[in-house]
Amino acid sequence: AAAAMVKETIRVYARVKPLSRRQQAGSYSVDNEELLPSLEITVPRDLADGFINNKRESYRFKFQKIFDQEAKQDVIFDSIAKPVAECVLAGYNGTIFAYGQTGSGKTFTITGGAERYSDRGIIPRTLSYIFDQLQKDSSKVYTTHVSYLEIYNECGYDLLDPRHEASKMEDLPKVTIMEDSDQNIHLKNLSLQQATNEEEALNLLFLGDTNRMIAETPMNQASSRSHCIFTIHISSKEPGSATIRRSKLHLVDLAGSERVAKTGIGGHLLTEAKYINLSLHYLEQVIIALAEKNRSHIPYRNSMMTSVLRDSLGGNCMTTMIATLAMDKRNIDESISTCRFAQRVALIKNEAVLNEEIDPRLMIIQLKKEIQDLKDELALLTGKQRTSELSQEELLQLDELIETFLKDNDPDSSLDVGADMRKIKYSFVHMKQIINHPMTSGKKLLSEDISEEKNSNEELEKLKGLLQQRDNEINILVTMLKKEKKKARDTLPPMSLEESQSPSRCSSLKDAKVLSSSIPRLPFLSRATGGMSLGCQEAFEIFKQDHADSITIEDNKQLLKQRFDEAKCLGEKLNEVRNKINHLKGKIIQRQIQRAALGVLNPSEELTFDPVEENLRMQIEEEKKSYKTVYSRFKGLKVEIEHLQLLMEKVKMKVQKDFEVWWSEEAKKFQQEKPEMVASPNTVNPVYPQLIRSSQHLSPISFSDTGRDSPNEDSAVKNNSVTSGSPTLKTRIPPSSSTSIPLTGDSQADADILAFIKARQNILQKKGKSCQ
Ligand code: ADP
Ligand code: MG
Numbered sequence: 001a002a003a004a005m006v007k008e009t010i011r012v013y014a015r016v017k018p019l020s021r022r023q024q025a026g027s028y029s030v031d032n033e034e035l036l037p038s039l040e041i042t043v044p045r046d047l048a049d050g051f052i053n054n055k056r057e058s059y060r061f062k063f064q065k066i067f068d069q070e071a072k073q074d075v076i077f078d079s080i081a082k083p084v085a086e087c088v089l090a091g092y093n094g095t096i097f098a099y100g101q102t103g104s105g106k107t108f109t110i111t112g113g114a115e116r117y118s119d120r121g122i123i124p125r126t127l128s129y130i131f132d133q134l135q136k137d138s139s140k141v142y143t144t145h146v147s148y149l150e151i152y153n154e155c156g157y158d159l160l161d162p163r164h165e166a167s168k169m170e171d172l173p174k175v176t177i178m179e180d181s182d183q184n185i186h187l188k189n190l191s192l193q194q195a196t197n198e199e200e201a202l203n204l205l206f207l208g209d210t211n212r213m214i215a216e217t218p219m220n221q222a223s224s225r226s227h228c229i230f231t232i233h234i235s236s237k238e239p240g241s242a243t244i245r246r247s248k249l250h251l252v253d254l255a256g257s258e259r260v261a262k263t264g265i266g267g268h269l270l271t272e273a274k275y276i277n278l279s280l281h282y283l284e285q286v287i288i289a290l291a292e293k294n295r296s297h298i299p300y301r302n303s304m305m306t307s308v309l310r311d312s313l314g315g316n317c318m319t320t321m322i323a324t325l326a327m328d329k330r331n332i333d334e335s336i337s338t339c340r341f342a343q344r345v346a347l348i349k350n351e352a353v354l355n356e357e358i359d360p361r362l363m364i365i366q367l368k369k370e371i372q373d374l375k376d377e378l379a380l381l382t383g384k385q386r387t388s389e390l391s392q393e394e395l396l397q398l399d400e401l402i403e404t405f406l407k408d409n410d411p412d413s414s415l416d417v418g419a420d421m422r423k424i425k426y427s428f429v430h431m432k433q434i435i436n437h438p439m440t441s442g443k444k445l446l447s448e449d450i451s452e453e454k455n456s457n458e459e460l461e462k463l464k465g466l467l468q469q470r471d472n473e474i475n476i477l478v479t480m481l482k483k484e485k486k487k488a489r490d491t492l493p494p495m496s497l498e499e500s501q502s503p504s505r506c507s508s509l510k511d512a513k514v515l516s517s518s519i520p521r522l523p524f525l526s527r528a529t530g531g532m533s534l535g536c537q538e539a540f541e542i543f544k545q546d547h548a549d550s551i552t553i554e555d556n557k558q559l560l561k562q563r564f565d566e567a568k569c570l571g572e573k574l575n576e577v578r579n580k581i582n583h584l585k586g587k588i589i590q591r592q593i594q595r596a597a598l599g600v601l602n603p604s605e606e607l608t609f610d611p612v613e614e615n616l617r618m619q620i621e622e623e624k625k626s627y628k629t630v631y632s633r634f635k636g637l638k639v640e641i642e643h644l645q646l647l648m649e650k651v652k653m654k655v656q657k658d659f660e661v662w663w664s665e666e667a668k669k670f671q672q673e674k675p676e677m678v679a680s681p682n683t684v685n686p687v688y689p690q691l692i693r694s695s696q697h698l699s700p701i702s703f704s705d706t707g708r709d710s711p712n713e714d715s716a717v718k719n720n721s722v723t724s725g726s727p728t729l730k731t732r733i734p735p736s737s738s739t740s741i742p743l744t745g746d747s748q749a750d751a752d753i754l755a756f757i758k759a760r761q762n763i764l765q766k767k768g769k770s771c772q
Helices: 073-089 106-110 122-136 198-214 278-291 304-308 329-345 360-388 392-407 421-436 443-490 506-516 524-529 534-546 549-601 611-673 681-687 689-695 711-719 735-740 747-771
Strands: 005-009 011-017 027-031 038-042 058-062 065-067 094-099 141-152 155-158 174-179 185-188 227-237 243-253 318-326 349-353 356-358
Touching (some): 011 329, 038 329, 065 073, 073 094, 073 227, 073 243, 106 122, 122 141, 122 198, 155 174, 356 360, 360 443, 392 421
Antiparallel strands (some): 005 349, 038 058, 141 227, 174 185
């Protein structure tokens, strides 16, 4: 099939993150009215001096569109992601990637905020949209899979690994790149999980996000240093057709684009300093190479990320970039870098083709059927051929029989040629001949028969040729299949992200199905309760109350309850409407019975239009309409409730993780201060092996999610110690309340509790001091 091709440059959008009250706004203006919207950034004199090559004060950048601070997630989805999702549904590959410094809103844009349902980002909205569309289209059979890859330090990790409860990144299965002889990229070890509906896909997303969060340690700062690629794989097929369309949508949250700030001569900041993240440096090289004319070599292979996204950059893909910008004064510098990068990306031309391929298995099935049909036809034809050769003797016999029959005047006489279709046919033809041309004999008939025989011989040869041709085709396809299988074996397990134009990945799909049936729900519960001493649990309870996210949890609980009530209400309403409809239907039937009875009594009265019945029908239609609206609201609520439940689980996990880090730090500190109060370090360690390990490189990064506004503030928080800087530990419970913690008599647990109380008082004291 001739593949449809779409040539298009990468679409580049900008999104400006809302400033917090404390931030000083940088000076910029947005003009979305022009043919090509533009963003103008004005740099203050003192800062402009720092730009070594360029002392301009004002910079103007063109974008497809600029979304200023107030743009909400639904608008972002509708304008940026929906058109890409539509292309992917039609069979083209799509990519949306977010680029910008840490804290500029990449994750918020791609995945969404963890607090409000309305904050959900491009991934959950796209899943919702795609499954909605698939459901509406009954003309095709669709299969959907998702995969979720994290690339950190040139290593790939499978975030959807269902078997693990990862507590660090190294626990996740390592994904590696394989290149086949046709230079297609295959990702070894990346699982493709089947998702048959929105709910299953969302569960997978949350599983991946949870693994992503758990795997992050303060040391690797994975969220800012790693790239995350969530991919939706769609294949579709019309029933009975062997042609399969495959497409995939990469939704990419890139590593933070911030550069190493180099101080030049005279203390000036050099803006052209190197990326912190090396793979972004290679991404830039690829983009520069693509923008240059006559460059034949594009250095995709330099990093794993550019290898995986090769098709998205200058290849077979509809690609969209979102430049995320933090426009406060301190980040203007990075924002200009981001915009410059965006301008280069906007020059790249991609060529997306419709990814259609023939499934050799289906093709073979189809051809086999065709061959069987041909064989049947041939058998029929050859059968006729063989038996149509009535011998001369038989023919003469027949002629005689017919002649006697025609001459016989007995009205009871009959012509009996036996149960032989050939003879019956011959007899009719012969008699027709005699009636039309009474003078001619049956001899002419015989000669005609011979020419007919020649015709069918020709047809037979034709069919035989066709059969041979089909046999050849099958042989070719079987060889192809074998080769595919071998190729798949070579890159086992063959769950390829980049399945490209190569046919059939049946085995990998099967594997994925097996895996997906064993996906656990989030691993929260087992982590929460496993191996905690009583004292530790007690402390966890208090920590939970104090944690800033407890407000989120409470809010969400309230919201959930509200939604549940609403859903219950709607459920009742649905029942009510259903009952009403049934009642009206009953009335119609009654009415019909009455009128039928009337018709029997007075046959003269015609049973035609009945205004009463019509009225009842209209009422039913009305009720059905209201049923439909209530039902769609009900369904929407269901999705929201499920989403909220997943959000809650996620926040709970985060609190748990924060606690583990904090607790181990406190225990360690306490041990250092008063070693005699803890039984012995040897007894502490085995109880929290996991905690102690992670405390070795502790910083409160995971605490500071709330209240952080700018990347710069982030790093300020990171440099503080837990006890003085943690913004989320609030002093809601007075120190005296610690006496309410019961001692257990278990020396280990008691030591835990005491350590906790001591640590807590420390915090409260320090907090008190800093407030004065
Ligand atoms: P990045 O992934 O680029 O490092 P994040 O998406 O984590 O940045 O954003 C940093 C913080 O800013 C988060 O707390 C996020 O919720 C918030 N944030 C980012 N963009 C927006 C926005 N458009 N509206 C509201 N909050 C936002
Ligand atoms: Mg992020």
